[in-house]
Amino acid sequence: MGLPQQVEYLIIGAGVHGLSTAYHLSKYLKEKGQGGGADVLVVEKSSIAAGASGVACGNVRCNYYQEPMTRLMIHCMDIWESDPDTFAYNAVGYLTASFAPMAAGLAAVYQRHQSLGYPSHFIEGEKHVKKYMQGIFYDWQAEKLEVVLHEHRGGHAWSKQAIHGLAIKAEQEDAQVMTGVTVTGFEIAGDGSVTAVHTDVGVIQVGHVIVAVGPWIKTLWGMLDLPQEVASPHHAADMMELWRFLALQEGEIEVNPYIHITNNGQRPPLVHVDSDVPLYGEDGRLVWDQPWGIYFKRDKHAVQGGAVPLDVGSECHIDPYGARSPFYCVGDDFYDLWAASLAHCMKRFQGMRPYASTRPSGGVGAFSADNFPVFDFMRPNVYVIADSNHGFKMIGVGEQVARILTGESSELLAPFAFSRFAAQKPLPKSNAPFPWM
Numbered sequence: 447m448g449l450p451q452q453v454e455y456l457i458i459g460a461g462v463h464g465l466s467t468a469y470h471l472s473k474y475l476k477e478k479g480q481g482g483g484a485d486v487l488v489v490e491k492s493s494i495a496a497g498a499s500g501v502a503c504g505n506v507r508c509n510y511y512q513e514p515m516t517r518l519m520i521h522c523m524d525i526w527e528s529d530p531d532t533f534a535y536n537a538v539g540y541l542t543a544s545f546a547p548m549a550a551g552l553a554a555v556y557q558r559h560q561s562l563g564y565p566s567h568f569i570e571g572e573k574h575v576k577k578y579m580q581g582i583f584y585d586w587q588a589e590k591l592e593v594v595l596h597e598h599r600g601g602h603a604w605s606k607q608a609i610h611g612l613a614i615k616a617e618q619e620d621a622q623v624m625t626g627v628t629v630t631g632f633e634i635a636g637d638g639s640v641t642a643v644h645t646d647v648g649v650i651q652v653g654h655v656i657v658a659v660g661p662w663i664k665t666l667w668g669m670l671d672l673p674q675e676v677a678s679p680h681h682a683a684d685m686m687e688l689w690r691f692l693a694l695q696e697g698e699i700e701v702n703p704y705i706h707i708t709n710n711g712q713r714p715p716l717v718h719v720d721s722d723v724p725l726y727g728e729d730g731r732l733v734w735d736q737p738w739g740i741y742f743k744r745d746k747h748a749v750q751g752g753a754v755p756l757d758v759g760s761e762c763h764i765d766p767y768g769a770r771s772p773f774y775c776v777g778d779d780f781y782d783l784w785a786a787s788l789a790h791c792m793k794r795f796q797g798m799r800p801y802a803s804t805r806p807s808g809g810v811g812a813f814s815a816d817n818f819p820v821f822d823f824m825r826p827n828v829y830v831i832a833d834s835n836h837g838f839k840m841i842g843v844g845e846q847v848a849r850i851l852t853g854e855s856s857e858l859l860a861p862f863a864f865s866r867f868a869a870q871k872p873l874p875k876s877n878a879p880f881p882w883m
């Protein structure tokens with residue numbers, strides 16, 4: 447099939463946001479008598495799930511310090527749970543065990559969960575935390591953890607399968623997905639709207655454009671001639687670059703994944719730990735003496751997870767661009783820290799460092815100046831979904847965008863308007879060592 451000459455809704459990017467938008471938009475257009483899937487085309491330069499969505503750990507949680515993020519995540523959780531088979535969603539829960547600096551923040555998150563009717567459990571005090579953890583994993587041994595927040599909803603999805611599930615749903619609603627089509631530029635009219643999109647296989651006239659390009663946002667932002675600098679969220683007089691890149695450090699320990707099991711033989715929750723206990727390698731060498739944060743899960747063929755990301759600046763030297771997907775090869779430093787922290791937490795992971803995978807893993811994320819998403823019309827007919835790397839779990843954003851495009855408003859997405867930078871209305875920052883909590 448060649449590129450059509452025109453389409454009403456052109457979606458750029460076949461990751462979680464592009465495909466969730468395509469699916470919900472096709473459905474709502476039909477339901478509202480405004481058209482249908484035939485009006486929706488997704489163009490993707492590589493293949494379905496080739497970007498960040500396909501390499502994500504796939505964790506789905508609602509542990510967010512900021513109320514707008516919590517509300518949006520509960521909405522996303524509803525969508526994950528609406529079709530767990532197609533979305534390859536494992537509803538195993540999400541457990542965060544943290545050190546003293548995080549205690550007040552996690553207590554606040556728990557209170558918000560309670561007020562919003564989201565089921566979670568909060569444990570305080572080092573002794574109680576250890577007892578609670580040993581009730582799930584008999585060999586839990588991490589010291590100096592003061593709080594646990596155990597979400598009974600949430601968990602993780604198999605990332606590639608989930609995105610293919612969305613593509614199937616979009617195509618069932620008659621949306622088209624064209625792979626191997628790279629967007630190279632935009633024709634912009636006098637009123638600021640985009641009239642045509644240039645690709646490497648031709649030009650297409652458009653009614654609306656939805657940009658959902660994940661870590662490639664800086665390039666597309668430039669093509670749309672949008673401001674590359676914003677007022678600093680904390681000092682209005684200072685300007686700062688809007689987009690910068692972090693390398694997400696993730697990997698696998700290639701052992702039988704079934705060693706990671708709960709005391710009652712169940713698939714374990716996704717576990718997240720923040721601590722500042724110094725970590726030592728199997729040879730007794732000090733490998734980490736700063737605060738650290740890790741997460742891990744039972745994967746299909748290994749134990750998989752990650753640690754705090756590395757800032758790689760406003761130019762991405764790891765090159766997630768062009769024809770390549772945003773793979774990033776993590777190295778020995780990551781595996782020294784991650785394997786030592788797993789062993790620090792659970793006896794069953796002692797001696798596992800030699801089984802660290804040598805396959806490429808991890809990836810690059812584009813983060814905004816305040817580390818929160820930009821969900822907004824950036825031109826009169828161009829909606830940008832740029833999630834500041836919060837987003838595999840945000841499967842419900844496309845649903846809200848579809849509502850907006852079919853004439854509704856979205857209270858859930860309003861706090862993520864681009865105008866917050868000029869208005870100096872940043873979302874509150876947590877004490878977490880991760881930029882996405």
Ligand SMILES: Cc1cc2nc3c(=O)[nH]c(=O)nc-3n(C[C@H](O)[C@H](O)[C@H](O)COP(=O)(O)OP(=O)(O)OC[C@H]3O[C@@H](n4cnc5c(N)ncnc54)[C@H](O)[C@@H]3O)c2cc1C
Binds near residue numbers: 458496504505834
């Ligand atoms: C290693 C890693 C682990 C992560 N783990 C998690 C996690 O556990 N939970 C979580 O919630 N989030 C996680 N994230 C973040 C999450 O993956 C992203 O926020 C989310 O997937 C972004 O989705 P997207 O649809 O915007 O982008 P993507 O999935 O990257 O899709 C964008 C698509 O656009 C295409 N594209 C780019 N430029 C063009 C162009 N010019 N023309 C046509 N097509 C183009 C790309 O090929 C790509 O397929 C992780 C990220 C990484 C890198």
